[in-house]
Amino acid sequence: MASLASHDYYRDDMTKMPPLRSIAQTLCLDKRVRKVTAAEAYELAKRQHDVMDTDLPIYPAAAKRLGLPEGATVLNNCHGRIVGRTALARRFYTRMEAVERRKVESDLREAVYAMQRYPLIKAEAILGLDTDLMIKATIVGTEDDAVNIFNWLANFTPYEELTEAYAKSPKLPIPDILVVGFNQWTTTDPYYHNAGGSQLALVDEDANVIFNLGMRYFGERKKGTLTLAWTSGMRLGLAACHGGIKEIDFSGCADAKAQDMGKRSIAFFGLSGTGKSSHTNSHDNGGTLPAGFSKVVLHDDAFQIDCENKVCRVWEPTLFDKTDSRPTGHPDWRYMISTMNLGLTEVDGKVLPLGQDVRNPNGRALIDRDLLGAYVNRCSFPNLMVWLMKDTCLPPVVRFTDKHLAVAMGASLMTRRNLAENVSEEELKKLVFEPFANPFRVYELWKDVEAFVKVFEAGAVGYTFNSVGFWKTSDRELQKIPLQSSLTLQTALLLERLEWEDWDLLPGAQLPKADSVEKLLPGYAALYDPSRVENRDRYLETLKDRFHQRRVYLQNSDLHNRPDLLMRLVNALMVRA
Structure with missing residues (x-):
C-alpha cells in the first residue's frame, strides 16, 4: 500500500498522533458514518436543495469510470454568496502558539460534536495516477453535502477504481489524507473569519488533515486536498507544481x-x-x-517533479476549469462531469448549464481529462x-x-x-x-x-x-x-x-x-x-x-x-x- 493509515504511521508511539488527526480519524471511524460510492453520492446529491439536475449528459467515459447509471446527467450546484476560495478563512495549526492551539482544538471538538447530530457519509479516493506516487484520502461530510463528496470523488479517483494498482504501489512514509467538511458550522467568535457566515479552513499539513467548516464551495475541498498532496510530495523530495x-x-x-x-x-x-x-x-x-x-x-494545473528519477507525475484525472469562455454549444461541454455556480438555460426543450459567467463570477466545471487529447500519468523531466x-x-x-x-x-x-x-x-x-x-x-x-x-x-x-x-x-x-x-x-x-x-x-x-x-x-x-x-x-x-x-x-x-x-x-x- 502507498500512504499509511494512522495506526501504521504512528505505531511506534501513538501519543505522537496530532490532536487534529485524532479528531478527524475518530469521526471517520464512527460506525454511524456511512461509506458511499460515487454512484451513491451522485444519487444523494440529486436530492439536495441547492443542486439542480440538467439535461446535459455526463461525459460517458467519466460516467462509466464513476459507476454512474447510463444516461446520468450533469448536476449544477450553486453555493450562494461565496463563489470562490476564501484565503482569509485559513488557519495553520502548525504555526500556532500553544494557547492558540488549545483554543482551536476545543472549538474543533465542539464543531464535530455539532456535526454528529447530522446523518454523515464518507468516501475514499486515491490521489495520484502514477503507481510510484499514490496517496489514499478519506472525506467525511453531512449527507446533505453529498454533491461535494461526489465532486471530490470525480476530481480524484474513487478508491475502488485503483484498488489493485494501489496495493502494488510502493509504501511511502506519508500518512493518509483526511478531509472533513461541515457546511452548517456557525460561531460568533471574532477569531474566525466571517463573510456573511462563519468560515474556517483549518490545516495541519504535518498530520495530513484539513477541516472545511462553514465553506460550501467545492474548490475548498479540492484545493485543500491537493495542498496536502503537494506537501506530501515535498516531504518525499519532489517539487510541488501548480x-x-x-x-x-x-x-x-x-x-x-x-x-x-x-x-x-x-x-x-x-x-x-x-x-x-x-x-x-x-x-x-x-x-x-x-x-x-x-x-x-x-x-x-497540478503535478510533481521528481529530479532524481527525471520524471513528472500527476495527481488528478480531471480539470477544474472556469467556464467564462465557453458559450452554449462550445465543443468542451461534451466532456463535462459536474458544474458549479452556473446559470441554466433552455435550448430546444433541454435544460443546459450556461457558462460565460452570466449568473455570477467564477462559474466552474469538472471536466474529463480527455478534453486535452492524448494524456499520460507521468512524463519526462521539464x-x-x-x-x-x-x-x-x-x-x-x-x-x-x-x-x-x-x-x-x-x-x-x-x-x-x-x-x-x-x-x-x-x-x-x-x-x-x-x-x-x-x-x-x-x-x-x-x-x-x-x-x-x-x-x-x-x-x-x-x-x-x-x-x-x-x-x-x-x-x-x-x-x-x-x-x-x-x-x-x-x-x-x-x-x-x-x-x-x-x-x-x-x-x-x-x-x-x-x-x-x-x-x-x-x-x-x-x-x-x-x-x-x-x-x-x-x-x-x-x-x-x-x-x-x-x-x-x-x-x-x-x-x-x-x-x-x-x-x-x-x-x-x-x-x-
Whole structure:
C-alpha cells in the first residue's frame, strides 16, 4: 500500500498522533458514518436543495469510470454568496502558539460534536495516477453535502477504481489524507473569519488533515486536498507544481532538425489570466508546430517533479476549469462531469448549464481529462520552465542563464493591481507576489526555493513570458503581445530556433537576437526591444522599481532563515541601469 493509515504511521508511539488527526480519524471511524460510492453520492446529491439536475449528459467515459447509471446527467450546484476560495478563512495549526492551539482544538471538538447530530457519509479516493506516487484520502461530510463528496470523488479517483494498482504501489512514509467538511458550522467568535457566515479552513499539513467548516464551495475541498498532496510530495523530495506541463515528441517529423530534438517537455506557471492553460492545452501552438509531431499532456494545473528519477507525475484525472469562455454549444461541454455556480438555460426543450459567467463570477466545471487529447500519468523531466508574468517592463520572452535568477523570478512571480480595484495611484504601482504561482503552499517558501534550485541544477532552463503587453511609451500605453506570438515563441524554444544575447540591463538574463526572432515574428525587434522604448528614463526607473520590489519581497519572507540562499537570489535580481 502507498500512504499509511494512522495506526501504521504512528505505531511506534501513538501519543505522537496530532490532536487534529485524532479528531478527524475518530469521526471517520464512527460506525454511524456511512461509506458511499460515487454512484451513491451522485444519487444523494440529486436530492439536495441547492443542486439542480440538467439535461446535459455526463461525459460517458467519466460516467462509466464513476459507476454512474447510463444516461446520468450533469448536476449544477450553486453555493450562494461565496463563489470562490476564501484565503482569509485559513488557519495553520502548525504555526500556532500553544494557547492558540488549545483554543482551536476545543472549538474543533465542539464543531464535530455539532456535526454528529447530522446523518454523515464518507468516501475514499486515491490521489495520484502514477503507481510510484499514490496517496489514499478519506472525506467525511453531512449527507446533505453529498454533491461535494461526489465532486471530490470525480476530481480524484474513487478508491475502488485503483484498488489493485494501489496495493502494488510502493509504501511511502506519508500518512493518509483526511478531509472533513461541515457546511452548517456557525460561531460568533471574532477569531474566525466571517463573510456573511462563519468560515474556517483549518490545516495541519504535518498530520495530513484539513477541516472545511462553514465553506460550501467545492474548490475548498479540492484545493485543500491537493495542498496536502503537494506537501506530501515535498516531504518525499519532489517539487510541488501548480502549473501545466506537456511533452512534445518531434521524432516523427519530416524536418530533420525537428526530428533530432526527440522528446521535449515544457512547463508553465502563472496566475489566473496569464495563459497557463492556453499554452499547455494548445493543440499545435497556433499551427506553428512542424508536421509529424505528437503531443501528450500531463495536466494543466497540478503535478510533481521528481529530479532524481527525471520524471513528472500527476495527481488528478480531471480539470477544474472556469467556464467564462465557453458559450452554449462550445465543443468542451461534451466532456463535462459536474458544474458549479452556473446559470441554466433552455435550448430546444433541454435544460443546459450556461457558462460565460452570466449568473455570477467564477462559474466552474469538472471536466474529463480527455478534453486535452492524448494524456499520460507521468512524463519526462521539464526541459523548459516558463514563468508567465504580467510585467510590462519585460519583453515577450526572456531566457535565464543564471539558475538563481531563474528561481528568484519564480519565487517573486508577480501580478499587479488593476484600475477596477478601488486603490490609490501609489497602490497601483505595487506588485502582488505569488511565489511559483502557488497560493496553496502551506510550508516555508525556502523549501520551494530549494526544490526549484534542484530542478534547474538537474538541467531545466528557465524563461519568462510576458502575457500582458510591453512598454511602448509608459506602463499604461503598451505594445500588445498576441497569444499567437507567444505560441510561436513557445515552439521556437522547444525547437531551439532562437539565438540569444545577454541583456545588458539584467545580468544572467538573455534576449533573442534580432535576426533569429525576426525570421519567426517580423517586426519583433521594433516592438519589443528594451533599448528602443520611448520615455526610456521612465522605463528604466520602473524596471528598477519592479526588481527592487522583488528583492524586498524575498528579504521579508522566511528565506531569511536561509541567508546564503537569500543572498544569492537577491543578488541575482540586481538591475544594471
